[in-house]
Amino acid sequence: MKLFKIAILLTASILYAAASSWACEFKNKVPVxxxxxxxxxxxxxxxxxxxCGNYKAELDIDFKNKQPAAMAANPSQYTIGGISNSTIxxxxxxxxxxxxxxxxxxxxxxxxxxxxxRIDGKIMAIAMMVNAQHWFFRTDVLGKLGxxxxxxxxxxxxxxxxxxxxxxxxxxxxxxxxAGWNLGEEFINMYLGTGGMLVxxxxxxxxxxxxxxxxxxxxxxxxxxMDPEYLLSDSTxxxxxxxxxxIAMANLWASRAGNIDDPKESKVIGLIDYAAAPAxxxxxxxxxxxxxxxxxxxxxxxDKEAEAGFRVMMAGIDHKVLAANPDAAIWxxxxxxxxxxxxxxxxxxxxxxxxxxASAVTSIVxxxxxxxxxxxxxxxxxxxxxxADMEAAYLVTAKESGYxx
Numbered sequence: 001m002k003l004f005k006i007a008i009l010l011t012a013s014i015l016y017a018a019a020s021s022w023a024c025e026f027k028n029k030v031p032v033x034x035x036x037x038x039x040x041x042x043x044x045x046x047x048x049x050x051x052c053g054n055y056k057a058e059l060d061i062d063f064k065n066k067q068p069a070a071m072a073a074n075p076s077q078y079t080i081g082g083i084s085n086s087t088i089x090x091x092x093x094x095x096x097x098x099x100x101x102x103x104x105x106x107x108x109x110x111x112x113x114x115x116x117x118r119i120d121g122k123i124m125a126i127a128m129m130v131n132a133q134h135w136f137f138r139t140d141v142l143g144k145l146g147x148x149x150x151x152x153x154x155x156x157x158x159x160x161x162x163x164x165x166x167x168x169x170x171x172x173x174x175x176x177x178x179a180g181w182n183l184g185e186e187f188i189n190m191y192l193g194t195g196g197m198l199v200x201x202x203x204x205x206x207x208x209x210x211x212x213x214x215x216x217x218x219x220x221x222x223x224x225x226m227d228p229e230y231l232l233s234d235s236t237x238x239x240x241x242x243x244x245x246x247i248a249m250a251n252l253w254a255s256r257a258g259n260i261d262d263p264k265e266s267k268v269i270g271l272i273d274y275a276a277a278p279a280x281x282x283x284x285x286x287x288x289x290x291x292x293x294x295x296x297x298x299x300x301x302x303d304k305e306a307e308a309g310f311r312v313m314m315a316g317i318d319h320k321v322l323a324a325n326p327d328a329a330i331w332x333x334x335x336x337x338x339x340x341x342x343x344x345x346x347x348x349x350x351x352x353x354x355x356x357x358a359s360a361v362t363s364i365v366x367x368x369x370x371x372x373x374x375x376x377x378x379x380x381x382x383x384x385x386x387x388a389d390m391e392a393a394y395l396v397t398a399k400e401s402g403y404x405x
Contacts, residue, residue: 030308038084040258041329049316076175076298129329134344160225174250185371193287195281257341285352330405
């Protein structure tokens with residue numbers, strides 16, 4: 001299967017679209033439901049979709065692990081799947097989602113070409129937003145200590161050392177280093193930032209090398225300035241660390257900026273700003289990857305349910321809905337929508353950050369990195385041994401799946 005790579009175009013010249021009243025014009029009579037991530041953008045979209053009637057949304061941070069089995073059931077347990085350019089892969093591999101071309105032709109006239117996610121020429125998903133991990137930082141902390149916003153990880157370490165010495169916050173750095181998917185994503189971001197390739201043209205592993213070692217060594221150096229429980233730290237954890245005033249800097253998802261200044265949660269409202277993700281080395285591209293999030297429709301449901309599900313979601317991503325919530329996401333829409341949270345993602349994209357290389361083999365690398373790197377970070381194994389373990393585990397799975405001969 002050939003996997004489509006969406007070209008994510010971000011621009012700094014974004015216009016503001018004033019919010020106006022909105023009501024779902026489609027009165028849905030067919031019961032439909034969805035399973036998606038739980039961040040702010042999906043809350044906005046699913047709440048709007050619910051206005052159409054007969055729709056139930058399940059928002060779960062563990063959605064990606066639940067979707068494949070749930071949508072493999074016949075009938076599928078969910079009509080709609082909230083997905084990204086990574087989490088769509090197992091759904092494609094399992095043939096669990098349906099082409100949307102006919103539904104797009106009938107009900108998707110407002111969609112832009114960049115929203116139509118094509119796999120082997122067929123529209124298999126609709127993108128509603130772009131996302132990326134980029135630099136969040138406390139303006140007051142850096143300002144008080146005379147620290148410039150870091151542009152490389154060497155500068156991050158230098159800044160973290162000064163912040164730790166000053167004792168202004170509990171920990172200079174936060175990070176989404178939770179063992180598993182999050183840690184794997186951090187490895188891929190950092191490793192691609194070195195200029196390395198994850199696999200070669202024959203899908204054989206290409207990360208067990210000096211660049212892989214340098215990546216792990218940098219990750220471990222960063223942990224010296226984090227909460228000791230960093231292997232439990234995901235994006236929700238880091239967001240709360242910022243809001244509670246416990247950290248000064250972190251590479252965090254743009255989608256978390258939407259409610260970072262929530263007055264019910266934050267003690268540091270207005271003190272967090274955004275910049276491009278740091279580069280691994282001077283002159284390099286930001287060490288991050290660009291993503292999209294959106295929705296797809298299950299294969300194992302009736303055409304009537306599929307049509308209702310598609311229409312409900314199209315209502316949820318109506319331009320008026322998105323424009324009324326400009327800071328919930330970096331929205332993809334028929335008209336540009338200004339968002340403060342786009343600042344760091346735009347800067348990362350303009351700096352040359354690549355799209356996440358979504359594919360079945362990348363998913364294997366991602367999974368093994370999230371598991372095998374733990375032994376290095378906790379001091380049980382050397383960087384070389386951890387990479388060798390990661391390589392061996394990758395080859396077992398890739399060969400069993402037929403990706404490597």
